[in-house]
Amino acid sequence: MQFALIARDRAEPGTLDRRLAARQEHMEGIRRGKADGSIIDGGALLDAEGRMAGSVILCxxxxxxxxxxxxxxxPYRREAVWGDVEILEFRRIDWAALTAPPVA
Structure with missing residues (x-):
């Protein structure tokens, strides 16, 4: 099953510090997930000033x-970086089928 995970950082003092402290472990997990196929893509949500304010993960x-x-x-969940986490089931586009030449 494919999921879109949208996690917003907690809006409280110290959250950015906790995020930065847990970031290396978080990224190691992302790398492992990418290697084993459980992580499809992702990145940081940004606030109006361009600071990290959450995460989006397709998995x-x-x-x-x-x-x-x-x-x-x-780690971001365990270390109380993420507050609200929204999980949506989705279906990934089959790019090969979408970009294949039409059959005559």
Whole structure:
């Protein structure tokens, strides 16, 4: 199953410091997920001044329970960086089919 995860950082003092402290571990997990195929893409949400204010992650797991297990170990969740986390199921575009020449 494919999921879009939209996580907004907590709006409280110290959140950016916690984010920066947990960032290396977070990025290591993202790299592992990209290598094993569970992370499709992602990046930081930015505030009006261009500062990191959350995360967007497109991911693929066998089921919601596997996603929940991933989230339980996610450093930004564990270290109280993320506040609200919205999870949406989605279907990724089949780019090969979309860009294939039409069959005559």
């Amino acid at each position: 693929e797991f066998p089921d919601r329970a596997a996603l929940d297990a991933y989230l339980a170990s996610e």
